[in-house]
Amino acid sequence: FILASVVFMVAQPDQPPSLNVLEAVRPPTASEDETTPLDVLPAVLKMWFPMLVMSVAMTMTHVVNTIVVGRLADPYALAGMGLANMMQACFAVSVISGLSLGMCTLVSQAHGAGDVELTCHFVQRCRAIISANLVWIYPLLYFSSSVLVWMGQDPLIAHHACSYNRASLCGLIAWAQFTVLAGYLRNRQYPKFSAGVTLLCVLLHPIWAYTLVHGLGLGNAGAGYANSITYSLSYLVLVTYTHINREKFGLSTWSIIGIGARGLEGWSSYMEVAWPAFLQSSSEMWFWEVISP
Numbered sequence: 001f002i003l004a005s006v007v008f009m010v011a012q013p014d015q016p017p018s019l020n021v022l023e024a025v026r027p028p029t030a031s032e033d034e035t036t037p038l039d040v041l042p043a044v045l046k047m048w049f050p051m052l053v054m055s056v057a058m059t060m061t062h063v064v065n066t067i068v069v070g071r072l073a074d075p076y077a078l079a080g081m082g083l084a085n086m087m088q089a090c091f092a093v094s095v096i097s098g099l100s101l102g103m104c105t106l107v108s109q110a111h112g113a114g115d116v117e118l119t120c121h122f123v124q125r126c127r128a129i130i131s132a133n134l135v136w137i138y139p140l141l142y143f144s145s146s147v148l149v150w151m152g153q154d155p156l157i158a159h160h161a162c163s164y165n166r167a168s169l170c171g172l173i174a175w176a177q178f179t180v181l182a183g184y185l186r187n188r189q190y191p192k193f194s195a196g197v198t199l200l201c202v203l204l205h206p207i208w209a210y211t212l213v214h215g216l217g218l219g220n221a222g223a224g225y226a227n228s229i230t231y232s233l234s235y236l237v238l239v240t241y242t243h244i245n246r247e248k249f250g251l252s253t254w255s256i257i258g259i260g261a262r263g264l265e266g267w268s269s270y271m272e273v274a275w276p277a278f279l280q281s282s283s284e285m286w287f288w289e290v291i292s293p
Helices: 002-011 021-025 037-070 075-112 116-142 144-150 155-187 192-215 220-244 253-257 267-291
Strands: none
Touching: 037 075, 037 155, 037 192, 037 220, 075 116, 075 144, 075 155, 075 220, 075 267, 116 144, 116 155, 116 253, 116 267, 144 155, 155 192, 155 220, 155 253, 192 220, 220 253
């Protein structure tokens, strides 16, 4: 799967599909009555496959961490990492990914209408709202040991979970910004580079995960630091790509990766779109994560 993904990324230039997304869903005109689903399938696949690669690759970091920590032969450390991943999924991943779905809807509409400046305002608004939520996410994960003990978990397992969470916090803000930027590019029909970056960093992840966990003897903290390296590297590479292609995107680098005055406005209207999408995407994740420990 990984080799096929790499070949696909290299062979296909990162260009928008020839068929506009809005045209794919609008009612056909009289001259288009013969259009079939197969006619729009290539345009759908050009957007779908990179999203699939990115989703699977992001999951693989946790698989690698589980294998590496599992080789410590310490059931308490492995259980602690499982609890830590549950907390990160419920309180960080679901919140950040869910709130960014509002941006995906709004940016794709503005892009389809040809309003590049409006897409910039929406991505800045999303970044500002997610950054504001990090204010409560960081303390919660930093003091996760106390939270887990209060919930009745074993103190030793809670300690290992806290070590993993605290080390992962070093790169959480980078992962949050990567999620926003990748979603923005995807909904402007540039999905391939984000998927390629994620895949590349996941292929490198076992190197620093094993080095930090076993080579330096950091245990669960080493796996968390490996996450931070992977997240930070992914974001830096994607920012570099955005800067190099800023003219193609029709915006300055800062307007895409920063927060301007317009990003601090219209939060309520943004949340009207983001809130239902957030609940829909997060509720299932919460259910499976909570019952898994």
